[in-house]
Amino acid sequence: MLITHAVEDGTLRVALRGQVDVTSPAAAAVEIEVLVHAHHPRRFAVQIPAGEPTPATFSALLRVFYMCKGLGIPLKLSGGPPSARRLFMVNTA
Template sequence: MLFTHVIEDGTLQVTLQGQLDVTSRAAGALEIEALVYVHRPHRVTVQVPAGDPTPATLSAVLRAYRTCKSLGIPLTLRGGTPSARRLFAVNTA
């Protein structure tokens, strides 16, 4: 299992258990997307491990972000480093 999740007050909270690599990137993105489609939350938060996310981790979260955006569901990145959150914000603007 790449993620754990909980639904609380209409928010899907997804926690990444470790950094993704190239071989787990697609599975990670699909897992988040499946949770979004099954639960249809009002918003999504993705918690990444401390430190800079790997390019594969960021790619999976951005893919999930695009899915959420197409459904009108805001997705927020939590954890990581301030520079990682800024990079996420730049790529989602």
């Protein structure tokens, strides 16, 4: 499993256990999609690992963002360096 998760007060909290490698961005996104569809959260929070995200990590996060956007679930990103969060915000604005 590439992620850990918990559900609390309608919020699904997911933590990536490490950077996603080039062979597994789809697997990470699918794991998260299954959790979202199983728990029907009102909010969704993702904690990314320390360090600059790999392109595969960023790809998985964008897939999850667009899924949540389509379902009307707000997504909050935490962890990682500020530059990674800014890059995510720029690419999802």
